[in-house]
Amino acid sequence: GSTFDLHWMIRCGVHINLISDLTRIADECIEIKPAVLLAVPRVWNKFYDRVNAQFASATGLKKVFVNKAQKASAKRIAKAGVQCDAVAPTKFFDKLWDKLVWSKVRARFGGNIRFCMSGAAALSPDVAAFIQQVGFSCYEGYGLTETSPLVSANGWSGPGTSKLNTVGRVANGVTVTIDTDAWDDPARPDEGEIIVTGPNVMMGYWNNEEATKEVIIEPGTFRTGDLGKLTDGYLSITGRVKSQFKLENGKYVSPSSLEETVKLNPLIEQCVLDGRNMLNTYLVAHPNMSALRAALKKAGIAASDDDAAVCADPKVREFLLNDLKKNNMVAPDWKGYEVARTLILDSEEWTTDNEMLTPSMKVKLRNLLAKHDDEIQAIA
Known part of the structure; x- marks a missing residue:
């Protein structure tokens, strides 16, 4: 993860901030005003729970505004026909509901976010769709330390090319194949172990030839231990081989x-x-x-x-x-x-x-x- 989270960002002149405590993420985001927010699903799940709990407890005019904002954003996103990408309001009332409701939610994260990324575990499609409603572009990616780390991600191939419930298209120069022999469920024959081939794959584990032989099929080809499937070029992670x-x-x-x-x-x-x-x-x-x-x-x-x-x-x-x-x-x-x-x-x-x-x-x-x-x- 340091390849992207640290080295690439420093190379690009990005100012990096680390949240000191997950319970203080909102307070610190208001102070930092981040342009990009990288977080694990647990953070997004808590965000989803807290905002929806506040929406559920709203009364009177606040309740009316929340309902209007939710309906307007859902209609706008459906009309745009895109997933994961934020869709800005254009019509008068849509802008009004966005200002009264969604802009206040975005302000909790500093009001300056260009896009978000989620990794380390699967993000619920419901949570991802809600983040899009709020007005954030939120992209899932997939990678491992052994693959330097990026294998695939939503967002990198341009607007309108991302898909919910996937970790996006495979990165340029990387090849992914699915070894269906690693998964025996006849109900899901298209799933199997994710095999990654490319110049990003490690040479091996330092001073551990036995462990290297278990995962390196041939130079540049790595067994990830993750279960997944490829659909129309989009990779989905469905679990771990060892956890099934x-x-x-x-x-x-x-x-x-x-x-x-x-x-x-x-x-x-x-x-x-x-x-x-x-x-x-x-x-x-x-x-x-x-x-x-x-x-x-x-x-x-x-x-x-x-x-x-x-x-x-x-x-x-x-x-x-x-x-x-x-x-x-x-x-x-x-x-x-x-x-x-x-x-x-x-x-x-x-x-x-x-x-x-x-x-x-x-x-x-x-x-x-x-x-x-x-x-x-x-x-x-």
Whole structure:
């Protein structure tokens, strides 16, 4: 990531700012007034949740303005027929609703953003579409340290060429092929492991010939370990080869994209979907405790003052699982056999300090499942 985030920007004379704390991103953006904002999906998910929560609580004229702004922007974007790219208002009332609603949302990020980029994990199409409604161009990209890093991205090939739910077209000079032998699901025969070929591919891992042989097929060709598919030249990431699992009924589950839909629920901060060699899937999640307590109070469910006790309460788990089934684990994103039948709640946030996350903020699945092994083994 340093190739783009650091070296390329310095070469181009870009002034780089690092946000000190994700909880202060709005305050610091107002001070910095960034032209480009690079963030992971978790940041965009929180933005989506907070703005929509404020819209939902609006009353009177504010509610009218919000409804008008949402309808006007949706109509304008649909008419333009573009995805990911911001579409500026041109008509009088469209400009009015934009000024009254969307401009105030943009102002929270300094009011100077030209475009945004999201990476490190899949961005929900709902969140991406909402960012476009706000008036930001938001592009997803894909790359790895081993590929220097860019493989593909939306936005680079010009206006009107980006597609939601993809990481864009493959970069110039790079070739991507899909090894379908790495994915055995007959329901999705076009998916497989992403193989990257190009001058951007590393020579190998330093002093680790064995690891190099596992991923370098031949000089310049690299096995990414990621699952994906190519459709009309656009690359989509669908999961990780190692994270896919098979249920007892023989059905394959690729959890990555499914987990992202769960994270859109304002009551969920972090989650993992698993169920390998089991009859049904289950979900392990770290909830947003303040939001969960508020939801429980509204539902008339008593909650302990102790976070661990709340997370262990069967009534709380049932309440939250039902909420997820109703609002997040739904078709067409979820198939029936993928829907979790059991929810395990973890009151402790997953961080690098407690060995639940890697330095790149990915969940250490083995550590997490070991922590909750007793509860997992108890699943019927």
